[in-house]
Amino acid sequence: MPHLHFTPQLRRFTETPQLHCEAGSVREALEAAFMLNPKLRGYVLDDQGDLRPNVAVFVDGRRTLDPAAPLGADSQVHVLQALSGG
Template sequence: MAHLNFTQQLGRFMAVPQVQTDAADLRGALNACFADHPRLRGYVLDEQGHLRENVVIFIDGQRTRERQRLDDALAPHSQVYILQALSGG
């Protein structure tokens, strides 16, 4: 099963889950996660269901480029990292 890892930056707002899923793509994995952790959705996706500008996702070490469909394929043992991009100086 694919494993979703949320970075601890979100920990100041809520408990940060570690989620395992058998979803075939990123959208399915995120939807499964949000079903159990609905507050997390607003930190990751915008009102249209697209990835927020300040969030980046890596699947097996590769940054996702598609921010609307979120249809990147997941392998059975994929490692998915969801991070808030940091800015400032």
Template sequence: MAHLHFTQQLSRFLDVPTVEVAAPRLRAALESAFVQQPRLRGYVLDEQGALRPNVLIFIDGARCRERRELDDVLRPDSQVYILQALSGG
């Protein structure tokens, strides 16, 4: 099963443990995580379902290819890291 790891920044707002999912693509994996924690969707995706500008996703060490479709292929043992980019001065 693929493992989704959410940044500790999100843990300030909601419970975001590592989620194990059996999903062939990134979008399906995220949707599975949102079923377990519905409020998480608004922190990760915008109103059109695309990745928010301040969110980065890495799959097995490589940045996800596409921010709107989120159709990157996952292996059964993929490690997916969902991070909020930090900004400010």
């Protein structure tokens, strides 16, 4: 079952559940997290349902920009908020 991880940067703003979920795609895994905390959606997705430019998603160590990216049975999905500044 895929495992969804959020990095600590997002926890500064809202709860970020770490969960195992039945999901065939990144979007399905994210939707499972949004069911637990609807406020999280606005930090991860834009108004069109696409990943925000400051959010990076890695599936099994490879970055994806596609919320429809498929997940394997044991995929590890990491959602991070990119930091900027100096």
